[in-house]
Amino acid sequence: MPQAPSSGHLYERDFLTPGQRAELVQWLATLHPIWEDRFSENHPPPPGQKQRGLLRPVYWLGNWQFACLDYYRPPHGTRDRCVRAEPFPAVLAELVRAIEALTKLELRDADIPKGWHLNTCLVNFYGDRLEGERRVDVARVGEHKDFEPGPVASLSLGERALIQFVRSQRPGERDEVVLQQWLEDASLQIFGGPRFKDQLFHRVQRVERKGTHRFPMHLGDFETRRINLTLRYVPDQHVVPFAQLNAKSASDVRGYMETLARYAPFFARELATAPGKG
Ligand SMILES: O=C(O)CCC(=O)C(=O)O
Numbered sequence: 001m002p003q004a005p006s007s008g009h010l011y012e013r014d015f016l017t018p019g020q021r022a023e024l025v026q027w028l029a030t031l032h033p034i035w036e037d038r039f040s041e042n043h044p045p046p047p048g049q050k051q052r053g054l055l056r057p058v059y060w061l062g063n064w065q066f067a068c069l070d071y072y073r074p075p076h077g078t079r080d081r082c083v084r085a086e087p088f089p090a091v092l093a094e095l096v097r098a099i100e101a102l103t104k105l106e107l108r109d110a111d112i113p114k115g116w117h118l119n120t121c122l123v124n125f126y127g128d129r130l131e132g133e134r135r136v137d138v139a140r141v142g143e144h145k146d147f148e149p150g151p152v153a154s155l156s157l158g159e160r161a162l163i164q165f166v167r168s169q170r171p172g173e174r175d176e177v178v179l180q181q182w183l184e185d186a187s188l189q190i191f192g193g194p195r196f197k198d199q200l201f202h203r204v205q206r207v208e209r210k211g212t213h214r215f216p217m218h219l220g221d222f223e224t225r226r227i228n229l230t231l232r233y234v235p236d237q238h239v240v241p242f243a244q245l246n247a248k249s250a251s252d253v254r255g256y257m258e259t260l261a262r263y264a265p266f267f268a269r270e271l272a273t274a275p276g277k278g
Contacts, residue, residue: 008193009165010106011181015188016095016155023091025157025215028227032218032263033057033125040068040252055138057219060085061092061121063239066253072234073147080249082234083257084241086266088121096231099153103190107151111193116150118231119239126161126207126228130221139207139226143168143175146202148232151192156183158213158226163189165200175201183228185213204228218263243274250274 016024038052039045054067063082065071072081088096096118104112126139143166146152161183166175178200183189191197207226215224242250242257254271261267 008107008111008191008196009179009181010102010188010190011183012102012188013184014186016186020091020095021157021186024095024155024229027089027091028123028157029216029218031059031123032260033059033123034256034259036067036256038067042248042252043068043070055140056127057125057217057222059123059125061088061123062086062119063234064256065120065122066256068252069249071147072238074149077147078235078238080240080246082120082239083245083253084239084270086264092121092229095155099188099190099231102188103151103153103192107190107192111151113150113233115235116233118153118233119236120148120232120234122230122232124228124230125215125217125219125222125224126158126204126226127222127224135223137209139204141204143201143203145197145200146230146232148234150197150233151190152197153188153190153231154183155229155231156185156187156189156226157228158185158215158224159208159210160184161207161226161228162205163202164205165191165196165202167200180205241273242270 035057036054038054045051062085064085065082069081070077072078087093100118124141128135129138130136139161162180163183164177164180166177168175181189191202196202209225213225215227217224245253257267257271261271
C-alpha cells in the first residue's frame, strides 16, 4: 500500500510485477546511454566553474534535456531545452498510465497542473567507473530540484538507493534531512506539491553494494548496479524537434545526436531533416 499519501510523497514497494520488471530490464539492455558534459562551446561554464562530465551515463525518452542546454527551467528557461526524443516502449507506456492514475488518486488536485501527463523519462545508470586500474563508485546525485511542473514519479531497479529530501542551510552548515527513503528494486516513488518540488532539494546519497544486481548495459567498463527511471512532464509546446533548435544549441548537441543515431534510427531521422545535415 502507498505510504503517506497526503504529504506529497508516496512510496510503493514491489510496484512492478516480475513480468514488468523483466520486460523493462530486457528493453533497457538494448539502449546505448551516453556520457554528457555539463557545458558546451555556446553554453560555457559560469565564472568560477570548470567543464565537467556528468557522474553517470543517461538516456532520455520523450524529450532529451541535454545538460549543456541547462535542462528545463520554467518560467524563463523553457525554449530550446527539450529536444524531441524516442517514444516510450510499450511496457513503459502501460506503466505510465497506471502511475498517472495513481498520482491523480493519491496527490492533491491542487498539486497536479492542468494538462499534466508524464511525457518525459530520464534513465539514470548508477555504478562504478573504471579510472585506470581503479574502480570509482560514482553512484550518487547531488542535491537539486526537478523543475518540470507537477509530480515526478520514479521507478527503481537494482541495488537499494538512499534518497534524501533536504532543506538547505546557511553556507557552512549541514543541510537538514527532512525525509529519507530507501528505494528498492521494483519500487515506485512519487513526489509532488510545493514542499517536495519547490521547497526541498533531493539527492541520492548512496547506492548499496550488495552484489546482487548487475545490469549488462552497452557501457563498456562501467558496471551498472542500479537503474532509475524518473518520469516528468514538459508542456508539449516546449518540446522541439532537433531541426527547430536554435543554431547555437543545435551545434552544441549535434555530436550527441550523432552518437545516439549510431544505434537509434529515431535520432538518425531527426538529424536527416535538420538544416546543415551532411
Ligand atoms: O535515482 C534516483 O532515484 C533519483 C534521480 C534524480 O534525482 C533525478 O533524476 O533527478
